[in-house]
Amino acid sequence: MSKFYITTPIYYVNAAPHIGHAYTSVIADCIGRYHRLKGEEVFYLTGTDEHGEKIKKAAAAKGMEPQPFVDMVSENFRNLWKALDVEYDYFVRTTDKDHTAAVQEVIRILNEKGDIYKAVYKAFYCVPCETFWTDTQVKEAGGSCPMCKRGVEEVEEENYFFRLSRYEDWLKKYIADNPGFIRPKIRRNEVTGFLENNKLADLCISRPKARVSWGIDFPLNGDYVVYVWFDALLNYISAPGFLSDKEKFKRLWPADVHLMAKDIIRHHAIFWPVMLYALGLELPGTIMAHGWWKMGEEKMSKSLGNIVNPLEVIKSVGVDGLRYFLLREISLGGDGNYCAQALINRVNSDLANDIGNLLHRTLNMAEKYFDGAVEAAGALPEMFRESFGRLSDYAPAMDNLELSAALEPVLAFIGAMNKSIEEVKPWALAKAAKTSELKEFIYSLLEGLRVVFICLYPFIPSSAVRAYGQLGLEAKFDLKDVSWGAVKRYNITKGEPLFPRIDVNR
Numbered sequence: 430m431s432k433f434y435i436t437t438p439i440y441y442v443n444a445a446p447h448i449g450h451a452y453t454s455v456i457a458d459c460i461g462r463y464h465r466l467k468g469e470e471v472f473y474l475t476g477t478d479e480h481g482e483k484i485k486k487a488a489a490a491k492g493m494e495p496q497p498f499v500d501m502v503s504e505n506f507r508n509l510w511k512a513l514d515v516e517y518d519y520f521v522r523t524t525d526k527d528h529t530a531a532v533q534e535v536i537r538i539l540n541e542k543g544d545i546y547k548a549v550y551k552a553f554y555c556v557p558c559e560t561f562w563t564d565t566q567v568k569e570a571g572g573s574c575p576m577c578k579r580g581v582e583e584v585e586e587e588n589y590f591f592r593l594s595r596y597e598d599w600l601k602k603y604i605a606d607n608p609g610f611i612r613p614k615i616r617r618n619e620v621t622g623f624l625e626n627n628k629l630a631d632l633c634i635s636r637p638k639a640r641v642s643w644g645i646d647f648p649l650n651g652d653y654v655v656y657v658w659f660d661a662l663l664n665y666i667s668a669p670g671f672l673s674d675k676e677k678f679k680r681l682w683p684a685d686v687h688l689m690a691k692d693i694i695r696h697h698a699i700f701w702p703v704m705l706y707a708l709g710l711e712l713p714g715t716i717m718a719h720g721w722w723k724m725g726e727e728k729m730s731k732s733l734g735n736i737v738n739p740l741e742v743i744k745s746v747g748v749d750g751l752r753y754f755l756l757r758e759i760s761l762g763g764d765g766n767y768c769a770q771a772l773i774n775r776v777n778s779d780l781a782n783d784i785g786n787l788l789h790r791t792l793n794m795a796e797k798y799f800d801g802a803v804e805a806a807g808a809l810p811e812m813f814r815e816s817f818g819r820l821s822d823y824a825p826a827m828d829n830l831e832l833s834a835a836l837e838p839v840l841a842f843i844g845a846m847n848k849s850i851e852e853v854k855p856w857a858l859a860k861a862a863k864t865s866e867l868k869e870f871i872y873s874l875l876e877g878l879r880v881v882f883i884c885l886y887p888f889i890p891s892s893a894v895r896a897y898g899q900l901g902l903e904a905k906f907d908l909k910d911v912s913w914g915a916v917k918r919y920n921i922t923k924g925e926p927l928f929p930r931i932d933v934n935r
């Protein structure tokens with residue numbers, strides 16, 4: 430049995446989850462479910478990043494100690510994943526004992542290899558981003574933080590460093606030799622451009638407790654904690670058992686896909702590969718950065734006050750309405766415009782009109798003409814030969830993380846089935862008592878729907894399960910069943926329409 434290991438970033442718990450977090454986790458869920466369809470052992474890792482001064486401050490603002498505060502926010506994330514049908518396999522928290530022990534062990538290993546040293550550090554520090562910047566970087570950004578554009582403070586202190594610079598040539602070569610390592614191409618170019626224009630500086634991986642107290646104890650010196658990014662990235666190996674379960678780790682590592690939003694690509698494409706290489710571990714297959722959902726021209730952010738709460742959206746369009754919109758509207762990697770009207774239009778057109786209506790009409794006819802029992806009658810009809818054949822494009826697109834493109838042949842087949850009802854006019858066949866022709870047609874629609882919902886399952890899982898219930902099938906989805914004639918007899922149970930149209934004027 431082959432394995433598939435996919436990760437989201439661990440989310441920073443300084444604030445409540447929003448649509449940006451939902452987007453990453455839903456993409457990973459869709460990809461994970463697809464690999465389950467293929468019969469693979471899937472390990473979907475997500476979790477929460479719980480250290481750093483920013484979190485201590487956020488806790489203090491609520492009059493709380495850090496630990497109960499991170500417990501609460503981490504729980505909010507888990508609740509959201511439940512509401513969004515996000516089926517993860519492991520939820521890592523950086524305050525977990527296993528994780529803490531793994532981070533400390535990694536620092537000991539790297540120290541023994543001579544990759545860690547102590548030195549005086551002088552730089553500019555951005556508190557909100559918890560990131561150090563060099564003189565040049567701050568100058569280029571007009572005297573502020575290059576990431577968030579806020580003010581920076583000058584810091585001078587003794588710290589521990591990881592010898593990132595030692596691996597600069599290796600990293601450049603690795604990226605050049607492995608074109609699929611950083612995706613999409615625009616991000617790969619961004620990273621190679623950065624590496625061409627900047628000498629890779631050693632990474633400061635400690636913070637003095639005098640300044641940052643909420644973190645993992647630095648194993649080489651009790652006066653320090655581990656830099657939050659160095660701590661966080663290691664979740665990808667601590668969770669599958671780097672220290673705690675060597676056998677499991679051997680089976681699962683390396684990760685196949687690290688998924689994240691584009692603003693944290695550098696941490697994943699520069700620090701992380703070097704950390705792994707220095708540890709003597711294999712590198713992940715693909716580092717995939719997706720785009721942002723914007724409101725008009727602006728990024729969604731807490732400070733701009735334009736955050737969309739996914740739980741509110743679910744109330745109006747349902748969990749699958751939101752999932753479908755996020756996955757369908759933009760191709761993975763690009764930015765999207767979040768617009769409530771576009772969301773409703775998409776749900777009404779694709780889900781209610783095309784998919785839901787086809788299912789409901791077909792079930793109605795099966796019930797009306799055959800009391801709900803329809804057995805196999807004939808091979809794949811000529812009129813579906815082309816559109817059904819195009820479904821062979823689905824799996825290669827999914828394998829290549831082109832989720833929106835993978836839906837195209839599925840929607841085309843649904844369109845062909847809807848059109849065929851108007852052309853064949855089953856009601857006329859019934860009137861003329863052409864029973865065998867009528868049965869053959871209804872059977873092919875049922876068979877087509879069965880196949881369609883296998884392909885849609887990673888996108889809209891709970892609706893696919895409901896559809897299978899109405900088709901009288903056990904909700905066991907397997908990519909191998911995307912073939913004509915796999916079910917010989919249907920015994921349907923007509924239910925409520927899967928996707929009621931959303932009234933726009935509500």
Ligand SMILES: [Zn+2]
Pocket residue numbers: 555556557558559574575576577578579
């Ligand atoms: Zn910043």
